[in-house]
Amino acid sequence: MKGRDWYREHDVAEAYEDKRFSRGGRFIDRREKRAVVDALSPVEGRRILEVACGTGRFTAMLAERGADVVGVDVSEAMLEQGRTKARATGVADAIDFVQADAGRLPFPDEQFEAVLAMRFFHLAPDPARFMAELRRVSSNQVFFDTFNRYSTRSIYNWALPMGSRLYSEREVREVILDAGLETASASHDFAVPYGFYRQVPGWVASPVRTLDRAVGRSPIGRWLASVSYWDARVQSGDRVPRSF
Numbered sequence: 001m002k003g004r005d006w007y008r009e010h011d012v013a014e015a016y017e018d019k020r021f022s023r024g025g026r027f028i029d030r031r032e033k034r035a036v037v038d039a040l041s042p043v044e045g046r047r048i049l050e051v052a053c054g055t056g057r058f059t060a061m062l063a064e065r066g067a068d069v070v071g072v073d074v075s076e077a078m079l080e081q082g083r084t085k086a087r088a089t090g091v092a093d094a095i096d097f098v099q100a101d102a103g104r105l106p107f108p109d110e111q112f113e114a115v116l117a118m119r120f121f122h123l124a125p126d127p128a129r130f131m132a133e134l135r136r137v138s139s140n141q142v143f144f145d146t147f148n149r150y151s152t153r154s155i156y157n158w159a160l161p162m163g164s165r166l167y168s169e170r171e172v173r174e175v176i177l178d179a180g181l182e183t184a185s186a187s188h189d190f191a192v193p194y195g196f197y198r199q200v201p202g203w204v205a206s207p208v209r210t211l212d213r214a215v216g217r218s219p220i221g222r223w224l225a226s227v228s229y230w231d232a233r234v235q236s237g238d239r240v241p242r243s244f
Helices: 009-021 023-038 056-063 075-089 126-137 152-159 169-178 195-200 202-217
Strands: 049-051 069-075 094-099 112-117 140-146 181-189 227-234
Touching: 009 069, 009 075, 023 056, 023 112, 023 140, 023 181, 023 195, 023 227, 056 069, 056 075, 056 094, 069 075, 075 227, 112 126, 126 140, 126 169, 126 181, 126 227, 140 181, 169 181, 169 227, 195 202
Parallel strands: 049 069, 049 112, 069 094, 112 140
Antiparallel strands: 140 227, 181 227
C-alpha cells in the first residue's frame, strides 16, 4: 500500500488530478461528481463535511452549488491544492480546509447534515472504526464509494498490487448497519475498472464508456460493477455511537 508519506508529497498533490482525471479519466470524474450531486442534492445552505477531500474536487463543486463545506485531509499538500482550486473558482469563503486524521475528526457530534467520503474506504485499515466516526459527526447522511470484490477490479488489483481493499455487498451493508446507519440507496457502475480509463485517450475511452453504461443497465450490471456508491442515513431514534 502506498503510505502516508507518499500521499503527502507536494509533487504527488500537484500531479494528482492530471494523472487520474485527464484523458479517459474524465469519464471517472464526471460519474463521481454526478453520484455526489445526486445523493446530496439539494445542497444549498447545507453544512457538509468531506473526509479525505484531497485536491478539493467535490468541496469546490458543492460550494459552487451553495453548500457550506468543510474539507478534511491528512495531507497539507493536498489541502493547498484544494485552497488554490477554491480561490480559482471563487468559493474560498464557503470552504474551510482542515488537516486532520479521518479516524479522529476534530468536530462535535452531529456537526454536519451530511458527510462525504470518496476514494477513501478502499484504503481504510479499519472500515468499521472510520464509518463510526463519520456517523458520529453526521446528523443525517453519510455518502461514500467502495471498490467491489468479485469484479474486474480484482484483476486490476492483482496486476497492480496497490493495497486497495475490495468489498462484497454484504460487508458494506454490515459496516453501515454496525455504525448505526441504514442503506438508503446504492448504485453500481464501471464494469471496466478505473485503471483502464486513466491509461487511454478520451477518443478510446468514449465508446468503451458507452458500452460500459449499457452493461450497467442490463440485469447483470450490478454483479459486474467494480465501483459502488452508497447513500446511508442515520437510523430513526439512533444514538451517536461511541468513539473508538
